[in-house]
Amino acid sequence: MTGPGDGGGLELWFAPELRFLLASRHRGPDVLRVPYDLTSSLGHVVQSLGVPLTEVGALTVAGRRVPPEHRPGDGALVEVAARPRPQPLPPSATGFVLDVHLGALARRLRLVGLDTAYANDADDPELVERANAERRVLLTRDRGLLCRRTPWLAAFVRGTRPDEQLLDVLTRFRPPLAPWTRCPACNGGLAPVAKAAVAHLLEPGTRRTYDTFTRCRSCGRVYWRGAHGSRLEATVTAARAAVTGRG
Structure with missing residues (x-):
């Protein structure tokens, strides 16, 4: 992520189950606005705010589900859902x-x-x-x-x-x-x-x-x-x- 003036911004809504992972200064608003350089992946942005992708379920931009590698446009509204529970272990897990x-x-x-x-x-x-x-x-x-x-x-x-x-x-x-x-x-x-x-x-x-x-x-x-x-x-x-x- 970069500072203001280096690109656009993103608005992110985090599911209530994830908000405790955010830094305390980011827990106030329901929708968090952050600067965005237009090149970082959405997964990188989410993790830079303190929320590991291991805890994230669906990422949605403008009502469309996207992968963590997605690069949203300027001003996009991103919904970050929590990973659903239970999370079945894959058969290969030992x-x-x-x-x-x-x-x-x-x-x-x-x-x-x-x-x-x-x-x-x-x-x-x-x-x-x-x-x-x-x-x-x-x-x-x-x-x-x-x-x-x-x-x-x-x-x-x-x-x-x-x-x-x-x-x-x-x-x-x-x-x-x-x-x-x-x-x-x-x-x-x-x-x-x-x-x-x-x-x-x-x-x-x-x-x-x-x-x-x-x-x-x-x-x-x-x-x-x-x-x-x-x-x-x-x-x-x-x-x-x-x-x-x-x-």
């Missing part, structure tokens, strides 16, 4: 990959059985490379990452608390769930294990109190229904309601 700030969300996604890659030291190029190579959906709250990079499929995660973020992801994509099948720590698969086989790894109180265990095939961590069981069950129940649309 799971998710999360940025470094979403570790708590990663554990919750694994709790409900979703293949979730996460590393607390992965930088932006690594995240995009892994998303593209493994056909994972990139999840982030970094709008700049989504506007700068081109992952094959990505989403801005809404909400500041992990439980809010989990429900946002599940209501958007409605993936099939398989609770209690993945290790929250490493994403490996869980399998039932005999108490005798893991007794040496347990604290005395745990050995006396519990009899049913699972163990991660990858990292070897042992799990049982402990003091936090009710809270985890509530998370799983809310997740199932979210993907069935009954929450």
